[in-house]
Amino acid sequence: MPFTLDRFDLSAFVAATLAEDLGDGGDITSAAVIPADAVFAGAMDSRDAITVAGLGIAEAFFRALDPEVAIECLVEDGDQVAPGTDLLRLKGRARALLTAERSALNTVQHLSGIATLTRRYVDAIADTGAILLDTRKTIPGLRVLEKYATRMGGAQNHRMGLWDAAMIKDNHVGVAGSIGEAVRRAVAAGIARIIVEVDRIDQIAPALDAGATHLLLDNMAPAQLSEAVALVGGRVPTEASGGVRLDTIRAIAETGVTYISVGRLTQSAPAADIGLDFAAA
Template sequence: MALPDGFDLDEFVTRVLAEDLGKGGDVTSNATIAADARFDAEMNARQPMVVAGLEVAAAFFRALDPKVELALPGNDGDLVDHGSTLMRLSGNARAMLAGERSALNTLQHLSGIATLTRQYVDAIAGTGAILLDTRKTIPGLRVLDKYAARMGGAQNHRMRLDDGVLIKDNHVAACGGVGEAVRRAKAAETGLQVQVEVDRIDQIEPALAAGADRLLLDNMDPATLRSAVTLVAGRVPLEASGGVTLETIRFIAETGVDFISVGRITQSAPAPDIGLDYSRGT
């Protein structure tokens, strides 16, 4: 797995382990398990899922036991069945127990995003529309959350505020109108495309006249989206957003929009059930 650009694996592992181990370490394991005890274990999927974060999860065990033996039968982005083995490991028992929760939490969180994302991608298959993520991510985990969305089949939208010009309704209100907001953004000469959010049909032509490179059609029903697609007639790419669910995304995609952005895939994805099952001890 190629780790996402801008992600410091060592820093992340150190920070997460410090949060879980505290100053005293795993006092329970240290009190009950011999220092030289070893375990073999398997990390298994307890439901179907799309996997994301295998190498990140493995890094917790490697940090605590540099001699741990690890095998990853699959890859991030794989769709696996219930009972599939995601990781096999053999190493120091205390280290494995100390790293277990950090590894599982990370793998479950990222696999949850990838799994939900794949459901949305499958729901619009064949329509030509592309699923996008948003900046609605867990604070401090954006790079990983967006990586997981890619593993599920989505494309990334803006990674950061400096990654693209996106004029939202509050920008429009502060500028006094869609056209004026776009004009100011174009005049700033950022070198970035200017995308503007519109929530009414009558905002489209002023946005295009001012030089908008892309439109975000916010909270429009399918009938209004079709009217917008007809009006724009391919002049700029169109993105639909706002309140999109698994039940509605197909109808939205069939209106002819180019992109659909969904905050739920990173903001509200449920964690799938993954367990670390110890197979034998010595």
């Protein structure tokens, strides 16, 4: 089945990406070097241990330029694979496949890199009960894809945008006058999900009393997080955020927080080492 995601236009993404690469002159290398009737077969493979994401998008790039290409996906998005694993095999018109190669690889490398890093964080908090969340710290235009990749790595999505929940942060509080007033205004606006960022214990009660439905505990050390979780007493979900790293996330999870959000998942994930090797058919 074709790859689909809510709020993502695959055809438009593929067309825009290819147009960026082809420019006004097209793939002058393939046109000059490869005979028009040449056929190539090859495989996309991972050189490292990775968690896979984006194969359906890669397939769309190849099919956009060669609708008759034969593609066999050998693994699925979300699978964890060993170095040297073939991800997909394909056979089709050589010019088309070589033209689509970079766009397909860039996408799978980037998304698999995010999924792979995410899986490392998920594994680090295994059996603690804490749930890993991503953030809105994404590359403009790629949010839906990057958040898809974090799901493939085992995380859950935080807000997709500014529209699906209120998140009251320090600047909102500064303009509104107080945490309580900011939350009351969100409640009065009829917003169902009201996430409130607090960085001090004494901000918790005013936020809850005014109607917060979720508390983001910002840049708190584990001891302070434990105190905050105890004070909240399960009345609303709690989320630890700010400066979370692989070497600190386990201690944070063991404080009893409901969620841990990590911007590094999409901000700092290195691209996965994935190649596409062709051989004459």
